[in-house]
């Protein structure tokens with residue numbers, strides 16, 4: 001069994017959460033010479049009529065396909081690798097990452113005073129074997145004033161985050177209630193990740 005895993009993710013939170021589990025890992029990013037940068041926008045496109053649960057699992061699988069391809073091109077076809085995707089859903093509507101400040105404000109206005117779902121799928125592959133898990137959490141936001149939303153967007157925190165907020169940051173002050181997995185909302189559910197890694201032989 002390998003004593004480390006490749007983490008194919010740009011997200012510093014995911015690395016931090018793997019570290020919390022004591023899992024040695026190396027980042028697998030598309031920055032080596034000869035690497036083909038996959039088109040993240042194409043990977044994250046929502047199919048017509050696709051529900052959030054199907055979406056987040058499909059995108060995680062596509063991220064894993066890309067990562068496995070990258071490893072193969074580096075001559076490491078059997079190395080273990082992990083990917084994940086986090087999606088915020090308001091009913092059946094998928095809220096991705098905000099494109100700009102206006103988009104972030106619009107998403108926060110939608111989440112204000114409502115309960116939404118945060119879905120994070122995790123997938124690992126080693127050789128020909130692949131395992132995948134899904135974490136689903138529910139988060140209720142207090143009603144936010146225009147001034148609160150504007151200040152939060154100005155803090156810069158919404159950018160690069162699904163649903164335009166980070167529960168691990170200042171947005172914690174707006175979360176009235178949450179049920180599910182705090183780490184899953186942050187991007188990597190530690191319980192489900194540990195379960196997947198046990199399948200690969202890790203003792204966690």
Ligand SMILES: Cc1cn([C@H]2C[C@H](O)[C@@H](COP(=O)(O)OP(=O)(O)OP(=O)(O)O)O2)c(=O)[nH]c1=O
Nearest residue numbers: 009010011085086161162165166167185186187
């Ligand atoms: C809801 C929420 C999301 N997020 C983050 C987690 C994810 O990093 C991000 C959703 O984007 P993702 O597309 O899941 O991940 P990413 O682009 O950051 O990283 P990669 O695809 O390379 O693995 O939103 C928080 O950090 N806190 C939160 O409370």
